[in-house]
Amino acid sequence: xQSNSDVVRxxxxxxxxxxxxxxxxxxxxxxxxxxxxxxxxxxxxxxxKDVLRGLRTAFPDMHWTIHEQITEGEKVLSxxxxxxxxxxxxxxxxxxxRPVVVWGMVIDRFEGGKIKDTRIxxxxxxxxxxxxxxxxxxA
Numbered sequence: 533x534q535s536n537s538d539v540v541r542x543x544x545x546x547x548x549x550x551x552x553x554x555x556x557x558x559x560x561x562x563x564x565x566x567x568x569x570x571x572x573x574x575x576x577x578x579x580x581k582d583v584l585r586g587l588r589t590a591f592p593d594m595h596w597t598i599h600e601q602i603t604e605g606e607k608v609l610s611x612x613x614x615x616x617x618x619x620x621x622x623x624x625x626x627x628x629x630r631p632v633v634v635w636g637m638v639i640d641r642f643e644g645g646k647i648k649d650t651r652i653x654x655x656x657x658x659x660x661x662x663x664x665x666x667x668x669x670x671a
Contacts, residue, residue: 567651591616
């Protein structure tokens with residue numbers, strides 16, 4: 533039997549890194565809840581797939597790496613970083629062709645071997661600065 537942290541790692545590899553969005557149902561319940569949805573994200577697994585499809589379109593070379601995981605009961609916290617090149621519209625921002633590096637953490641709560649709800653916290657400000665939408669402060 534796989535641990536919950538192994539399930540998260542498999543999701544990252546198969547769905548996020550390899551782009552196999554149809555496999556997302558192996559890892560999430562149909563009625564999963566995103567506690568901190570992206571603007572415009574719909575409910576459940578289909579809403580998650582739509583967001584992932586948009587990310588993959590905007591950053592076709594997107595790659596996620598888990599740097600650290602902490603497991604407590606049915607929850608797994610993963611500290612991650614993802615990289616990509618902005619080649620398509622993302623949240624209304626046309627392609628800038630800039631490379632990005634984004635850090636964050638996600639807390640996944642499991643029920644019956646699948647993720648029931650998730651809470652992702654990413655460096656959205658850093659991403660917007662890397663895309664040139666917000667000026668970075670002068671050092």
